[in-house]
Amino acid sequence: MADRPLDFNILIVGGGPAGMAAASAAAGAGTVGIVDDNPNLGGQIWRGQSFAVEQKNAAAAMYRRVQQAGVTHLPRLRVLDAPRPGILLAESEAGSYELRYRKLVLATGARERFLPFPGWTLRNVMGAGGLQAMVKSGLPIPGKRVVVAGSGPLLLAVAAYLYEQGAQVVSICEQSPFARLAKFSFGLLGDPRRLAQGVGYRMQLRRTPYRAGWWPIAARGTRYIESVVLSDGHRTQEVPCDYLACGFHLVPNIELPALLGCELLHGFVRVDEQQQTSVSGIYCAGEPTGIGGLEQAILEGEIAGLVCSGRTEALRPLLQKKKKFGKFADRLARAFALRPELRGLANAETILCRCEDVSFGDVRKHSSWRAAKLHTRCGMGPCQGRICGAATEFLFGWNADSVRPPIFPMRFGTMVGRGCTQENKLQER
């Protein structure tokens, strides 16, 4: 294992589709690195995908492009802090690293939004993407009864995946009403590939009831979930299950961009046509600029990669394509807007902050996120409010605090600066 330079001309944070696209587009412009906290490239959406040569899919093609580009991949490294311009601090199991860059592309992706309802803390109630990731990591799912519920296009993708893996997907519940989804799908007619993807999922799942305008109101069980109660606001139905895969669309990971001083607009990183943020030399691509899905993330990544490697001559077709994508993120947000009934699922005793065991009732008494934090410890735990903060944003309309370092819990040793040497070895893939 040779020492690798930790000094990059272009550094990309996030090894999902946007980051991979940026890296391959930036190839040849000096040293290019991708840092990501997962062991493999692919991000959430391509987690566990085989990148083998014989694979014909988009993920493998993208992976080959990254490989051919001679990009340095720094796996299992989590970026925690930005102590000075041009420097990021990152940590792995093995130690801490100082990563230097001249240009930075932030492709930090998104996470699921969770909302509290009675029983949501029972075992085997998981995020939709969360359960998918666990199955990809080896959780045995064949024959298990799974209800997939919540909101967003991810639900169908997860349901289709679980079905492929042998799960018995007993119900898929999308909280958004049918009329709104239909309007959205109609909009997709101008975009056959996306439509085909959606229809494809439905075909695979054709024996599974897909209910629009239904949502989970309670999970029941003693330690593990035994059933989920679903409702459309008038009727309720209790469905026995082994797993509930439940997420309410996505929340962008904007903590690092915010820490770096990038301007935000309505909770997303503000970028110009060329993915440039408000901070010179820092670009952002993919979900943090707007939840727009895979193809938009790849396109934005490519644009960012070309721009920061100075190859603007190749940009024009991409910018045109981007224009054609138009306001897909806005349409997605409208189609999967959360219904107000979801604000009333939790009761006073329902846990809202799982890190600190703070109940919905205790948090509700306060008038702002900061007041709730200071007086109940809500959001004060190791997840730093990523889960309950995103929930209270929807539940109470609260705005999160300003971002402070470290953006994830960080070893004292890393924070104090010991062990941040270039001699530290990084694990190879």
Place this chain on the structure above:
Amino acid sequence: MSGNYDAIIIGAGIVGTACALECAQAGMRVAVVEGDVIGGGATAAGMGHIVVMDDSPAQLALTKYSQQLWRELAPQLPADAEYETTGTIWVAANPDEMNEVFRKQAVYRQHGIAAEVLDSKSLREAEPNLHPGLAGGLLVPSDAVLYPPCSARYLLEQAMRLGTVVLSKIAVKIGNGCVECNDGSKLASPIIVNAAGAASPELTPGLPVRKRKGHLVITDRYPGFVRHQLVELGYIKSAGSSTADSVAFNVQPRKTGQVLIGSSRQYDAEHKDVDQAILRRMMQRAQQYLQGLEDLSMVRAWTGFRASTPDKLPLIGPHLEDTTIFLATGHEGLGITTALATARLLVDQCLGRDSEIPSEPYLPARMALESHHA
């Protein structure tokens, strides 16, 4: 002009809420003006160490008196105030500092405060994670810790039970018996208490109160990692210096098992961003005293602004020129400790009651005299 208040308190930090409760208990009709979160300023940023300090006789008298008041209140504090008598260990790094340990012990004993000298071995027994090379320390068992925002909220809730009103607005001007607020409203009262901490000079121009920025960092839960509040003996030197940026080893066990690590002091640092350079210095200082810190997980770092005065004593009492204004500010790092005594002394003055300890050292008038000398 509206409101039939005997006293209006500006600021709902630990000092303002203590003043509100004390006034309300004296039968006064009280309003508290606070535009932000209850206990959201220095009260939220600070450690919550209830500590007797002997930098000066007046500081010792005030901290000792106030600690006694906290001890009396402790049984009524709610669980989320997390009051715990952890004791303080003043850590001596070297034999020189041991001399200071003995001097300090003599002073504390003279004032009836239990204080036990620990040699190197007994220091290690008391705190196994301290470095073995440290010379010893002074254990002051009666010191305590608490969680300030919830303590402030409790004080305010008690005041509200006695009729105190909380007004969610920002005072923009005070004086001559009148409080002007950001919504254009005006409130009248014969007594206006400026308890706005680091912001107090904005309301009372000319106050000798300067912002002094501090940093803290907190770990995940490691119950028993430290057992007492641990402070280096050089702390008073750091706190007492009135020029350069300084750091001192000051670590607190929280009831949650978390370890709170401080402390830093900076003048003329107006921005609330974390200053990475001084944060590192502060953490390196902690490493000089504690071993095994490297692998602890740090959950958060933050900053706050202390309200410091030139002589390191708070301003408690009437403003020299405008007798409707009473000051309860300038507590620097001792606001939590001295909040209850501050409130008691202030109300003693308002009502012409005798005080338990002499109030002269804290009167704002002393500063006016000093500035005449200068």
